[in-house]
Amino acid sequence: MNLAAVEPMTDSGNLGEVLAIRNLWAKYDREYILQDVNLSVQERDYIGIVGPNGGGKTTLLKVLLGLLSPSKGEVSILGRGPKQARQYVGYVPQAVEFDRAFPISVWDVVRQGRLGKRRLFQPYTPQDDEIVARSLQSVNLLEMRHSPLGELSGGQRQRVYIARALATEPQILLLDEPTANIDPEMTDQVGSILQELNQFITIVMISHDLGSISSLAKNLVYLNRRLLPYHYASQLRQEPTRGKGEVLPLKYCQFTSNI
């Protein structure tokens, strides 16, 4: 893994608040899926949000990406609203099965990370291609840049999506179930890449699988409509070999007192 490839993507030095969620309520139709959620994430933190299906993890991600407007409350990413902050946010979608026949190469997928940097009608530049190459190098897939995406394994595809997110030159990475549907060996590879990236980039990852997320994230929170500190995370983990897995300290994460 070439760390130099991703190092310049964020300013080093002052650690500060990257993501702030205050009194957030969000709903689909008439049902509140997120209820009074509060969270503060510091620079270079690595937060794992764990919770059951239907608990609001994907809804929270949609709010953070500016795809869903909250009913109440405030979300601030690097001091901006979610839509305004998109250029600083790298998004890695869930590793779901996709249309393997779709005619697209690894290179063209990662290039899409540069979309926000170019206006309509403006083609990609050599500088874009340089950043795309560096991003692919960061996930050890530069040699496979000409391969069709459909010929890659699940783990390799997930690394491509991480490279695409890195090509946006993000200061914060949002990952949606990054290790779902991939085998344990590839899960370890993805985990290693994320841990090295975390030296320079803040990571927020959601998962319903406590096993995989607890060995990766520095801090865990539990989301089931309301956000809670994961008090039992360390007890539930049998061998926390790599991750630190501490319960999120209250200075990082403020919760509603009535839960």
Added chain:
Amino acid sequence: MLEVWQLEFMQNALAAGVLVSIACGIVGTLVTVNRIVFISGGIVHAAYGGIGLGYFFRFDPVWGAIGFSVVAGLVMGAVQRKTRQRADTIIGVIWAIGMAVGIILIDLTEGYKGDLMSYLFGSILTVPRRELLLLLVLDACTLLIVTLLYKELLAISFDETFATVRNVPVDAIYMLLMCAIAVTVVMLMQIVGLIMVVALLTIPAAIAELFVKDIKWMMFLASLFGIVFNTAGLWLSYSFNLTSGATIILVAGAAYLLALAAKPLVSNHWP
């Protein structure tokens, strides 16, 4: 064999086939990779309402068809994007209403309606010179749109959510694609007829998709296949006195079956 192409109407038909194949290869590729063949079918059948409108109010039915299909395309596109459930049902309803409006308006129209069948079964052999110019403009517009918006079209086709997060105006580009489909299918309707448009829109792209893993090459190859199918079908229809639109579709269909059979023998994709 060559003397067939010295006849003026065959030259026009050949030119129409080539021109429509270019737009068809490009738009058909986007239809195929976006999996919106059903919407394309809905748009072209709804266009029949515009043909009826043209007959009833005595203006060129092609313009009626274009107007009707663009509106139908925009409505169907909006339904597809905004309706979480039953989008296919609503699209099917618009499809049927469009056709029904066309049939009723044609019923109410008095006088001779001799060329009506040409919209249903195509009339490549009677394409006039002025229509070739229209097809040329369509090709130029299609190429321009796809060249200028290629990176955005690829992005929304592959991963719409990611494109939205990168601030691509996904809704606007999707609606532009609907308009491009609407105009292309109306042009195509005059070649192979309303009933067979979807086949010629999708078969060349579907064959190309079997062998290439790049959308640009898929568009190029689909256009090339379209030209081959049109030319071969035209020649066969002239030689054996068959309906040209149906012959073109049969040639394309046979090629698709052959391509499916040949696919396992071709281990590597190209390029």
